[in-house]
């Protein structure tokens with residue numbers, strides 16, 4: 001089988017929301033290659049924590065409670081959720097898991113309550129970091145992958161308009177040129193890979209550094225690189241500065257933004273300058289940068305700002321996982 005589902009950006013491309021059928025309900029979930037739990041708003045939650053989201057009905061005929069199973073997850077951005085576990089049928093654009101662990105929230109943090117466009121998350125990292133106790137559950141991809149035409153999924157994220165995720169096949173209309181594959185280190189449960197040198201701007205203003213180990217995270221809005229690369233980038237942006245009040249680099253919204261070329265698997269991938277204007281700060285006609293420092297996170301994260309510039313293939317067809325990128 002295969003699946004194809006639209007990936008709809010929230011405001012400022014903050015996250016990408018996809019329709020998922022669970023039993024007879026359709027919920028709109030944030031697909032996240034940086035975590036491994038499929039969790040949903042549910043009827044078990046206090047109404048004070050729900051602001052218009054669709055609630056998974058744990059009393060529906062097809063939902064089977066997994067007695068004694070609980071979950072609790074904390075994300076790097078400080079948000080979190082917790083609850084209990086059911087099994088139900090989950091259909092993502094035609095790819096169907098007949099008995100998928102659906103983690104029904106009993107409580108969510110304020111960040112999720114106020115994210116009114118999302119009814120929960122669908123984790124696409126590795127099942128080794130699933131947070132269900134006493135027994136970790138498989139991700140949707142792990143549950144269905146043996147039934148897929150090919151054991152892979154792809155992400156085509158667009159700015160301000162629908163992109164798509166596919167399960168089981170590569171859509172050759174989504175990219176140009178060839179796909180460059182590189183090995184994945186999943187020892188920490190993420191789609192980890194090694195990135196090489198970077199160049200700011202097309203004018204050969206070459207950097208000397210390399211980026212090193214990184215993760216591909218569709219659930220992270222921005223791109224977080226080592227300080228040297230980030231300072232090198234913003235040194236080419238007139239009027240840019242680090243704002244402690246805004247929590248990152250900002251610049252005049254009228255600034256000209258250079259591209260950033262990153263070498264992965266020996267191929268240079270160009271992120272256009274426009275990708276680095278993330279959103280207005282709300283003051284002084286300044287804008288918040290889509291490229292920020294990775295200090296304090298513990299990871300270099302290739303989030304949506306980077307992923308919008310490529311077609312990404314999350315591939316387990318070779319036995320060992322690999323990730324592929326192609327220009328789009």
Ligand SMILES: O=C([C@@H]1CCCNC1)N1CCCCC1
Nearest residue numbers: 034035075076077219220299
């Ligand atoms: O919790 C997260 C992110 C938060 C946003 C959604 N994706 C997961 N981390 C980033 C990857 C390393 C561990 C922390």
